[in-house]
Amino acid sequence: MDALTLRALCMDLNRRLKLARVDKIHQPSERDLIFTLRTREATHRLLLSAHKTFARAHLFTGERPKNPEEPPMFCMLLRKRLESGRLLEVRQQGWDRVLEFVFESLNEIGDTVQHVLILEVMGKHSNLILTTANDAGQPERIVDSIVHVTREMSRVRQVLPGLPYQPAPPQNKKSYLEVTVEDVAALELSEKSGKRKNLALCGLVAGIGPTAAREILYRAGSAEEGVPVRADAVVRELRSLVDGVLHGTEHPSIGLDELGIPAEAAPYALHSYPSFRAVESLSDALQLVYAEAVGRVHTSNLSRDLENAVLAHLDRLRGKRQKMQEQHAESQDFEQYRIQGELLTAYAHLVQKGATEVTLPNFYDDEKPLTIPLDPALSATHNAQRYFRLASKKKRALPLLEKELEQIEQDMQYLENILVYLQDANAEQLQALRDELEKEGFLQPKATRKRRSHPQKRASGGAGTPDVYVSSDGYTIRVGRNNAQNDRLTLKSSQPFDIWLHVKDMPGSHVVITANRATEVPERTLEEAALLAAYFSKGRNSANVPVDFTQIRHVWKPNGARPGHVLYDHQKTLYVTPERGHVEEILRRKQ
The missing domain is CATH 2.30.310.10 (ibrinogen binding protein from staphylococcus aureus domain)
Structure with missing residues (x-):
């Protein structure tokens, strides 16, 4: 402002x-x-x-x-x-x-x-x-x-209780009525680029910010690069704009960027923006623009925090997987420990008391000699029992380690999906993702009095609703934007003969085409749905992304699986390249 x-x-x-x-x-x-x-x-x-x-x-x-x-x-x-x-x-x-x-x-x-x-x-x-x-x-x-300013923070002006109030140091600028053609000419605006041109005018005129400077130069016909700046036109438009604001002949407006998003609020018409919209009051304009700006920052911060949390979990899971894989490889040697125990039992009479190792013929391998480490404090029989216990322990550990590795792989796949869903997520979708991560135990809930007293309200917020698009042929295409939505879309709200799509072997959204048993889905609709599946996946920036598709009746969820994880069969595969231009045509048909 x-x-x-x-x-x-x-x-x-x-x-x-x-x-x-x-x-x-x-x-x-x-x-x-x-x-x-x-x-x-x-x-x-x-x-x-x-x-x-x-x-x-x-x-x-x-x-x-x-x-x-x-x-x-x-x-x-x-x-x-x-x-x-x-x-x-x-x-x-x-x-x-x-x-x-x-x-x-x-x-x-x-x-x-x-x-x-x-x-x-x-x-x-x-x-x-x-x-x-x-x-x-x-x-x-x-x-x-609301902010205390101490001497350590500013030697010029302290703001502390009990001190006399001192206004901020004045700026050495001219009133808009005092600015002359010579003053503007001295700025040599024609030699400056757009932003530097705006800032130079701001530095001359009191009360004028970059937005007002940009508007004045635009109205003076001097905003474009390489166009000579007419100082007289700039002075004329400066006085006209400020007088218009002070006397009420200018009306508040909102400047819209190329995408139609509110970018600036001003007490005058913002002709310098790609488009603008007049509003009833300046407060209305400021509220709308700042709500958009603050919302973007909040969304960006929440997205970054969630991404950092997910990446940290993935790093821990990778480390845990490496450790489990090493233990799994060691446990696969349980048969070797059993063999060593059998040999020590069979040839106990050949083992000398206090020996640290013994070499015995391995009757499981054509009598080839096998050197067996020993505990010198134990007898041959007790050493054999020790190897039998090790073999039994490692054998029992194998299925547990395999189950743990499977769970780690599922958790990593689940979190990889979350990273995909964070792309382009709005504030509501981000909150749904956070709630989902809390429910799955990856984030600690934010305990507040309001949540504790109204737990049902949080549950009712749910995971939100899938995005809905219309294909060129008029078919409805739904896209899940988080794992909970994917589960509900695929397993509850779709019919057996609807077409289900998902990128092959990588994280991504579930996509469903609403179909019926009697009519075959047109190839163009199928391709558009595949483009959406590829776009809302880890393969967004890849070429020839494989997308599997099958009927909903061939998709099922394994017992105990994380949200969003399903298995399927009877699939066929399409290869698509989610070029931004092609995808945007479909995105514009969002309902």
């Missing part, structure tokens, strides 16, 4: 919230505050965030974020000082990215006092600071802040 956006937001908040009563204050996360404010006309929720990446302020609608069981100290302080008070005004510190919220309330002895809550939108240095106010209503002394 640049200062121009904050100026427009400040005007909007004053218009809608002036003299609103503070009903509730919540702090759902470390740097976010939510005020519930009541006016005669309506109840509003105001979000103030000092997030390191997404610092912002706007009204918002929808479900309020969950709060911690114990409110943080800063939240309790705000409740004590501000709740039941009134918001007198919202103002901006010049053309800085700083908003001041002036509140009036009663103190402990019933006197009317004023406080100023200051939001500083400054990237990683963003902060929320509560101060007392002097007789003129200006910030005076710091009561507390």
Whole structure:
């Protein structure tokens, strides 16, 4: 958010919230505050965030974020000082990215006092600071802040309880009305690339951020590379855009990227984006854009955490498999130990007392001599019994080791499937994958009071529903996006004559074509389903991926198998290459 956006937001908040009563204050996360404010006309929720990446302020609608069981100290302080008070005004510190919220309330002895809550939108240095106010209503002394800034952190400006409030150092920039054609010409914008061009204009004009600079240059016809920049046109469009925001002739909009995803919010029309959408209020635009951005970061972080956890489990399983394989190879020698015991029993009279080894003719191998290590403290008979016990122990261990190795292979296959499902997973799918990993014992559940008191709610969330696509021939194709979905899709929600597809010998999604007994599935639909099976698999970036297909009635689940693991027969194989262009045509037909 640049200062121009904050100026427009400040005007909007004053218009809608002036003299609103503070009903509730919540702090759902470390740097976010939510005020519930009541006016005669309506109840509003105001979000103030000092997030390191997404610092912002706007009204918002929808479900309020969950709060911690114990409110943080800063939240309790705000409740004590501000709740039941009134918001007198919202103002901006010049053309800085700083908003001041002036509140009036009663103190402990019933006197009317004023406080100023200051939001500083400054990237990683963003902060929320509560101060007392002097007789003129200006910030005076710091009561507390959501982030404490000590001398070790900044020698220029400390933010600590009890210190006088000092505004952030001013920036040496010109007001938009003071900028001249000569100032813009001196920037030599024609010699700069797109981003450097935007930043140069930002460095000259107070309150203008990269988005506004980009829009001004676009409107001036100077945004494209190699196009000479007309300084007079830039100055004209600069003043036109800022005046339009200040006088209400410009209207808020959301800039959309090439995929139609909200990328930027502004108090003016974003012609410089591939497309834009006008919205009713700037708060609506900010809420939508930041929800998208925060959601992407949250999804990315959750995906990364799950991937790291799965990879760590796979590493441990590989180490365990190596150890089990070594023990299995050793246990296969149990017959050799039995033979040594038999020879010691048969030739006990040839074994000298206290010997560490003995060489005896092996009547199991044409009387070839066999050297047998001995325990010198034991007799020949006791050494023979020791070898018989070893042979019996290793023989009993073989099936157990084989069963353990089989389980390890299944677990590794299961986790390899999880890695595939993490590709392109949205927030809901990621949460379903996490729930599945918790249920299977690979992750520890996040124990919260809410989950403990409502365990059925978590179960009802389930694994979600498979993705559904329509083939060129009108057939329904369903794709499981996690192992639990695969089980339900294949074993419960499909009919015996539906067509089941899966990549051959590698992790991937179950894909089912809804069919019927009387009609054969067209070859084009079968190929499109095979492309989806290949795309949602470990073979996404490979050529000639083998995809097996068979009827559902030929697919079954072994007893005790992990979710998503099935066996099948009567299959045929298609070879497809999941080229992105071909797959995208099918992905666009998602229902």
